[in-house]
Amino acid sequence: MLGLTPDELGILALSLRVAVVSVICSLPLAILAAFALARLSFPGKTLVDAIIHLPLVLPPVVVGFALLVLFGKRGPIGSVLNDWFGIVFAFRWTGAALASAIMGFPLMVRAIRLSIAAIDQRLEVAARTLGGSRLWVFVSITLPLALPGIITGVLLSFARGLGEFGATITFVSNIPGETETLPLAIYAFIQVPGGDSQALRLSIIAVVLSILALVTSEWLTRRSERLQGDDSR
Amino acid sequence: MIAVDIEQRLGAFHLEVRFAAEAPIVGLFGRSGAGKSTVINAIAGITKPGRGCIRINDLFLFDSVKGIDLPPEQRRIGYVFQDALLFPHLDVESNLLYGQRLRSTDERFIEPARVIELLGLGTLLRRKPKALSGGERQRVAIGRALLAQPRILLMDEPLAALDVPRRTEILDYIERLRDELRIPIVYVSHSVPEITRLADTVVVLSEGKCLAVGNVDAVMGRLDLKPATGRYEAGSLVDTHVTAHDSEHQLTTLTFDGGELIVPRLEVSIGERVRARIRARDVSLSVQRPTEISILNILPGHVTFIDDETGPVVDVQLSVGSATFTSRITRRSFQQLGIHSGQELYALIKAVSFDQRSVGYA
Numbered sequence: 001m002l003g004l005t006p007d008e009l010g011i012l013a014l015s016l017r018v019a020v021v022s023v024i025c026s027l028p029l030a031i032l033a034a035f036a037l038a039r040l041s042f043p044g045k046t047l048v049d050a051i052i053h054l055p056l057v058l059p060p061v062v063v064g065f066a067l068l069v070l071f072g073k074r075g076p077i078g079s080v081l082n083d084w085f086g087i088v089f090a091f092r093w094t095g096a097a098l099a100s101a102i103m104g105f106p107l108m109v110r111a112i113r114l115s116i117a118a119i120d121q122r123l124e125v126a127a128r129t130l131g132g133s134r135l136w137v138f139v140s141i142t143l144p145l146a147l148p149g150i151i152t153g154v155l156l157s158f159a160r161g162l163g164e165f166g167a168t169i170t171f172v173s174n175i176p177g178e179t180e181t182l183p184l185a186i187y188a189f190i191q192v193p194g195g196d197s198q199a200l201r202l203s204i205i206a207v208v209l210s211i212l213a214l215v216t217s218e219w220l221t222r223r224s225e226r227l228q229g230d231d232s233r
Numbered sequence: 234m235i236a237v238d239i240e241q242r243l244g245a246f247h248l249e250v251r252f253a254a255e256a257p258i259v260g261l262f263g264r265s266g267a268g269k270s271t272v273i274n275a276i277a278g279i280t281k282p283g284r285g286c287i288r289i290n291d292l293f294l295f296d297s298v299k300g301i302d303l304p305p306e307q308r309r310i311g312y313v314f315q316d317a318l319l320f321p322h323l324d325v326e327s328n329l330l331y332g333q334r335l336r337s338t339d340e341r342f343i344e345p346a347r348v349i350e351l352l353g354l355g356t357l358l359r360r361k362p363k364a365l366s367g368g369e370r371q372r373v374a375i376g377r378a379l380l381a382q383p384r385i386l387l388m389d390e391p392l393a394a395l396d397v398p399r400r401t402e403i404l405d406y407i408e409r410l411r412d413e414l415r416i417p418i419v420y421v422s423h424s425v426p427e428i429t430r431l432a433d434t435v436v437v438l439s440e441g442k443c444l445a446v447g448n449v450d451a452v453m454g455r456l457d458l459k460p461a462t463g464r465y466e467a468g469s470l471v472d473t474h475v476t477a478h479d480s481e482h483q484l485t486t487l488t489f490d491g492g493e494l495i496v497p498r499l500e501v502s503i504g505e506r507v508r509a510r511i512r513a514r515d516v517s518l519s520v521q522r523p524t525e526i527s528i529l530n531i532l533p534g535h536v537t538f539i540d541d542e543t544g545p546v547v548d549v550q551l552s553v554g555s556a557t558f559t560s561r562i563t564r565r566s567f568q569q570l571g572i573h574s575g576q577e578l579y580a581l582i583k584a585v586s587f588d589q590r591s592v593g594y595a
Contacts, residue, residue: 128305129312130332130381
């Protein structure tokens with residue numbers, strides 16, 4: 001397909017699966033965190049804000065190492081998940097998705113938080129007086145109005161997940177067919193004599209994928225803005 | 234019946250308001266900063282008073298002693314905000330139905346078709362709020378509040394963001410709501426013409442206190458409330474009904490128990506109630522009935538109250554039938570005529586001093 005070898009297709013499919021799963025799983029949490037940071041005031045807010053932003057400033061290797069310590073089979077979280085639920089992150093594609101999710105999380109939260117903060121809160125008050133409970137107002141008013149920010153956040157996190165390297169290789173290593181995503185495969189080919197052409201082919205795939213993601217998100221953003229009656233663009 | 238008895242501190246501002254009113258339209262009147270918005274936000278449940286209770290008929294919305302504080306969504310209060318606050322991502326129809334969809338069928342008594350017809354929204358349903366004019370937006374906002382099936386409608390300066398022709402249009406719509414849907418309305422405004430045209434009972438607020446509650450004719454005519462109602466705006470209200478049209482001269486005759494008022498032609502059918510507002514500065518006084526004069530309205534009455542402050546101006550209150558007129562004259566005329574309480578006098582009002590703003594449906 002598209003002149004790609006089965007190996008390349010496998011790498012591409014795995015990369016997409018890792019990025020998509022990481023985005024889908026982190027999105028609800030990111031929306032909650034963004035809402036809390038934009039709207040609520042609670043003790044320790046600054047600390048929570050700092051922790052969410054840590055992956056943005058820490059070396060990815062450090063994040064990967066922390067994941068290994070916490071979510072490894074003998075780690076405090078990893079062992080509980082393994083014993084009770086049979087969920088294993090270490091050296092699995094799920095671990096790559098977890099690493100991607102954590103690295104993309106601050107980007108997602110930032111974008112969504114900005115768009116929630118921009119909403120006129122009196123619209124929500126109006127919805128309450130019309131009979132909407134807090135939860136329903138959040139679903140029917142806040143979320144749709146924050147949609148442009150949510151789309152941007154999803155794109156940023158998705159792109160971050162596709163490109164994630166340091167935390168992934170540290171946490172789940174480079175196992176072909178299980179954890180070998182695009183960046184890891186490119187890196188592996190570069191290490192092998194004569195692998196340059198392979199690395200180049202994969203790099204082109206990565207570029208095309210990124211452009212596609214950008215175009216899609218731009219289209220979705222315009223659509224959601226048009227939905228809100230903003231035809232000024 | 235709405236009863237409010239609340240106390241709230243907001244920094245240096247101390248609000249302490251107590252009133253009970255039963256009327257188709259209750260006007261909440263006061264200058265900006267008087268505490269009007271604080272009071273209706275407390276009624277709607279948007280802000281919580283420090284102490285007190287708020288009751289509609291037998292239902293307590295808030296009671297600090299009993300620990301009752303219904304959340305806004307359970308109060309069934311239709312709130313029409315100053316700037317409409319339509320949901321930008323929904324079209325007009327979805328905006329209108331937002332509240333109705335959240336009410337159970339046995340709570341519904343106002344039909345969408347009725348509201349759409351009453352407010353003239355039929356051609357707007359597919360539009361987005363951004364594509365509406367200011368007046369259209371406000372009409373949709375009123376419809377949206379009505380379809381949430383409210384016990385009472387709160388309107389917070391709903392005309393403030395509109396130009397003058399749109400204001401008249403919305404006022405007409407509000408009167409139709411009152412007459413056809415029979416839903417009680419609390420109308421907040423700092424505008425005397427709006428309050429006197431719409432309200433039956435008025436609550437005058439000033440600096441967080443309730444100065445007066447009562448029949449709008451009586452309260453707005455009270456001279457002792459002048460600091461709150463404004464000197465320029467001083468005047469009186471007369472409830473009348475239309476008895477004749479003079480098509481040759483384009484005039485309409487309004488009758489009340491103190492006599493007749495002739496005003497420029499009104500597009501109102503005979504027998505309908507009309508409330509006329511007469512500014513104090515438009516009323517002249519004469520000791521004898523003048524003849525050969527251009528003034529059409531000459532009504533006999535007797536002096537009930539004289540507001541004699543220092544300065545060049547004196548306000549004289551005159552009882553004409555059951556109505557009360559206020560006349561603003563110079564101190565010089567006051568002394569020359571020797572006006573005193575109980576004296577029989579004639580009130581003179583030029584027909585042309587009535588404009589569309591001062592004569593409205595009631």
